[in-house]
Amino acid sequence: MRVTSLRDGYVDMPVRRLRQPGDKPFGADLPSRVPLFDGALRLSVNAFAIDDGREITLIDTGSSNAWHPTMGFLPQALSEARIAIDRIRTVAFTHTHLDHIHGLILPDGRDGFPQLSRLLVPRPELDMFRAVARLQRFHDRAQPFGAGQRLSTDIETIAIPGHEVGHTCFRVASGGETLLIWGDTVHVPSLQFDRPEIAWEFDADQAQARASRLRILGLAADNGHFVAGAHLDSPGVGRVHRTETGFRFEPL
Numbered sequence: 413m414r415v416t417s418l419r420d421g422y423v424d425m426p427v428r429r430l431r432q433p434g435d436k437p438f439g440a441d442l443p444s445r446v447p448l449f450d451g452a453l454r455l456s457v458n459a460f461a462i463d464d465g466r467e468i469t470l471i472d473t474g475s476s477n478a479w480h481p482t483m484g485f486l487p488q489a490l491s492e493a494r495i496a497i498d499r500i501r502t503v504a505f506t507h508t509h510l511d512h513i514h515g516l517i518l519p520d521g522r523d524g525f526p527q528l529s530r531l532l533v534p535r536p537e538l539d540m541f542r543a544v545a546r547l548q549r550f551h552d553r554a555q556p557f558g559a560g561q562r563l564s565t566d567i568e569t570i571a572i573p574g575h576e577v578g579h580t581c582f583r584v585a586s587g588g589e590t591l592l593i594w595g596d597t598v599h600v601p602s603l604q605f606d607r608p609e610i611a612w613e614f615d616a617d618q619a620q621a622r623a624s625r626l627r628i629l630g631l632a633a634d635n636g637h638f639v640a641g642a643h644l645d646s647p648g649v650g651r652v653h654r655t656e657t658g659f660r661f662e663p664l
């Protein structure tokens with residue numbers, strides 16, 4: 413099995429998106445280790461292709477031309493990785509926020525993945541997906557999946573609700589190793605491994621997101637699993653270790 417990290421681009425976000433417990437934004441108390449670009453946080457936007465030798469499952473699709481022009485480079489990333497789009501038969505979403513779903517349709521209106529036969533959406537977010545007008549022609553094709561569901565012999569879902577109601581981690585196991593493709597568990601890696609209590613303004617439920625983050629960080633650290641994150645600095649794959657007070661990310 414081969415997993416490829418694909419960089420759709422990046423998005424710059426104001427520091428106020430970071431939330432301390434109690435929904436309190438940072439001001440001058442933002443730790444200096446958090447890098448800023450013109451005063452903004454820079455989040456990489458990544459998708460992941462899982463190739464089991466027969467077909468490719470794509471986890472998330474980037475944002476195409478539906479958000480900032482610093483994103484939408486998934487097609488170039490696929491071509492750089494020499495992944496033929498015709499081999500992508502399954503697309504599964506970690507959740508239905510716009511930087512994860514809009515790559516289904518290219519900026520010119522064509523389908524991003526012409527041979528798509530399975531489009532998997534977290535069941536609690538099926539209605540949210542079907543409310544996205546730009547993706548109307550995919551509304552009826554979307555199949556819901558639930559927690560603890562096996563998508564193939566090697567891929568299983570883990571519910572990590574909070575960032576969004578159906579937020580999902582994909583557990584990929586092969587050859588004795590495990591990778592957790594965990595979506596938006598961490599938005600700002602320079603801060604949230606060390607201080608996993610810090611939440612994100614766009615979390616649908618910050619307290620629940622915090623609890624899910626702690627659970628999946630612990631799972632990864634205690635079992636030596638690899639993790640792959642949609643907003644970890646590209647390529648966004650590595651291991652997690654416990655520290656005295658929190659966690660530490662070791663990039664691959």
Ligand SMILES: [Zn+2]
Nearest residue numbers: 509511596642
């Ligand atoms: Zn996201």
